[in-house]
């Protein structure tokens with residue numbers, strides 16, 4: 001499978017893996033180190049905002065509008081779909097910059 005991430009190393013242009021980006025986002029926006037040239041990249045402030053937006057908003061929408069489902073299976077399935085969409089979209093929206 002190809003890599004859908006468009007985030008590249010600012011130094012050598014090597015692509016960062018989705019796995020690396022997810023790990024960075026999961027661990028409080030920890031810096032990503034390029035596998036090729038070891039340049040460290042930090043997430044931009046805007047990307048932090050986007051990440052919060054894309055994680056908090058679906059949860060908010062879910063609780064506010066979708067929880068009235070009486071069917072637990074439907075509620076869980078809908079929540080699951082929202083999470084998947086968020087996860088797929090996020091790595092293509094965040095940006096990183098080279099850190100000194």
Ligand SMILES: [Zn+2]
Nearest residue numbers: 009012034037
């Ligand atoms: Zn590099």
